[in-house]
Each structure stands twice: as structure tokens, then as C-alpha cells.
Amino acid sequence: EMNRTVGHLSIDSTTIQAREKPFVRSKEAVIPVVPAVPKKKGPKKKGSPEEKAYLEEKAEAERKKVEYLKEPFEKSLSDLEMRCSMTAKQNSKGKRQWFIGYKAHLATDDFGVVIAFTVTGACVHDCKVAVPLMKMASQRTDFFYALMDKGYLNPEINAYAGMIGRRVIIDQRARRGKAALPMDKADANRYKARSTVERSNSELKDGFLPDKIYRRGSHARYDIEMAILMTTMKKVWKMLLLEEESKAKKAS
Numbered sequence: 001e002m003n004r005t006v007g008h009l010s011i012d013s014t015t016i017q018a019r020e021k022p023f024v025r026s027k028e029a030v031i032p033v034v035p036a037v038p039k040k041k042g043p044k045k046k047g048s049p050e051e052k053a054y055l056e057e058k059a060e061a062e063r064k065k066v067e068y069l070k071e072p073f074e075k076s077l078s079d080l081e082m083r084c085s086m087t088a089k090q091n092s093k094g095k096r097q098w099f100i101g102y103k104a105h106l107a108t109d110d111f112g113v114v115i116a117f118t119v120t121g122a123c124v125h126d127c128k129v130a131v132p133l134m135k136m137a138s139q140r141t142d143f144f145y146a147l148m149d150k151g152y153l154n155p156e157i158n159a160y161a162g163m164i165g166r167r168v169i170i171d172q173r174a175r176r177g178k179a180a181l182p183m184d185k186a187d188a189n190r191y192k193a194r195s196t197v198e199r200s201n202s203e204l205k206d207g208f209l210p211d212k213i214y215r216r217g218s219h220a221r222y223d224i225e226m227a228i229l230m231t232t233m234k235k236v237w238k239m240l241l242l243e244e245e246s247k248a249k250k251a252s
Contacts, residue, residue, distance in 0.1 A: 006109040008190060009143040010197035011133055011152065013126050014205060015087065018101035018213040018220055023083035023121060069160050073135035077118055080128060084220065085121035101213065104204065104224055107133040111239040112196040112203075114232040115141055119224045127154035138164060145169055147194040150180075204231045 045051060068076065084101060091097045099122055107116040116136035118129060130152050137143060146161060150173040161168040169187050172180040183191060208227035213220045 004109075004141045006115065006137075006141045006143040008110055008145045008147050008193040008196075009107050009115065009134070009137055009141075010109075010147045010194045011105070011107045011130055012149065012194070012197040012201060013103045013105045013129070014201040015089065015099045015122055016102045016104055016205070016209060016213060016224055017099055017211065018084050018216070020084040020100065020213075020216045020220065022100045023081065023085045023123075065156065065159065068156065069131070069163055073132040073139075076132040076135065077129075080118075080124050081121040082119070082221070083121050084216070085123035087122040102220065102224060104201070104228060105129040105133060106197055106200055106204075106228070107137050108197045108200050108235075109141070109143075110193055110196060111235060111242075112200040113235045113239060114200065114228060115143075117225075117228050119221050119228075126151045127157065130154070130157045131160045134160060134164075134166075145190055147191055147197075149194070200231060200235065203234065204228060207231070207234070 086098060086100050087103070088096045088098050101122050103120050103122050103124060103126075105118050105120065105126070106114050108114050116133045118132065118136075120129065126148075130146075130148060134146055134157075144166060146157075146166060146168045148157070148168065148170045150171045152170050153173065157170070158168055169183070169191050171191065172183075182188075204227055208230045209224065213223060215223055
């Protein structure tokens, strides 16, 4: 039962390095690529086989999208890669840097308290986890806005937010040499609240995790989950202290 209201649900991930052999898809498991039949560009002739195939493909894509948006978050998460894997991130110098390990995906409230989380392999793209986290959070709280960085630009995220009557504020990225569209003043002010999840990520790694995890598999995931729990407890304690201070000021 929901008994909390959250103004801003801030979502972000952080990479956690592990000294573990990363999962690599075996050659036997790779499905051979069948060359696609070239499709004609432009409008399809009415009643033609091309139009029929196009409409069927579009309907199937829409069906899968609706199915994904309505399915339980447990099902959405079960389709993600949970094993130790590799990912590349762009560093401050603009160069690609490779990491082996896991990713902790957090959704926090305005105090940085973790409302929902999951741990996946490092190869999982952030936008694949946003909808499951929002589903998880919506069962525990009633939030009004979801804040994410430009790595979460995905139509499914906006579609799910619209389906549950909530708004998503996502930082836009420049495309094809064009500058990113600026946020309006109200959204820009709200987006500043996203710094809470960044601070929670920092406290998670600086306070409760080593620079590199040496345990493997489910043991490594357990260590990360315990670190998230301790970070959450620390944030709740800070929030309770603020409430006590506020009550003391009102009483004086």
C-alpha cells in the first residue's frame, strides 16, 4: 500500500568494477544473420503486398510495446543480462573507456532515499531499466515527476509515464550537429533535484563498496545489494534527523 508521496523520482546508474571473467556470448548461441530484403522507401501502394507487410510489422511492434508496458516489473527485469559483463563509457577527455563488472540502477526520492533498485550486468543499457524501476517505484510510492539524464532518451519511457499519468523530464542531447533543445524554466528547476541520485551513487561507491569487487557471480551481486541497503539506511537516518530539526524549530 502506498503511504508516501514523492515529488521527484530521480533515476540513474553507476558502474561497479569486478575482478571477474565477463560473460561473452558463445559462438554457438549467436543466431546467424539473414540478409534483410531491401525495403522500398516512401509511401506504399494501397493494397500492395508491401503495404500489408508494413502494416503487419507496425501492428506487431505496437503489440509488443503495449505488452512490455503492462507486464510486471519482475518479468521486465528477468529479460535483462544479470551476469558480469563489459561496457564502454566516454571519459572526461572524450575517449572510450572499458569496464568489466556490474551496474547498480537506483531510483531515489528528493532526499536520496532509494525507492527502487536493481543490479544488472554492466552491458545493460540504462534506458532498458527505467521502465521496470518506475513500475517498482509506483507500487511503493506515488511520484509526480521522473528525472533522467540524456542516456535515457527512449520513447517507451515517455509512453509508460503517459500511461500512468506522470511526467518524465529528460535532459536532451545534441543531434547531427544541432544544439539540444533547452528545457523551459520550470523543468530546468525541477531537473536540479536529480542531483540526489548522483549523491546516492557516490555515497554507495565511496562508503560501502571497494574500488573493485573480488567476489563473483551471485556473491558479488549480494555485496552490491547490501551496499545499496546500507546507503538507503544512511539516507533514511539523515532524513529523520532533518524532520526532528524541523519539528524542534517549529516548537521553539
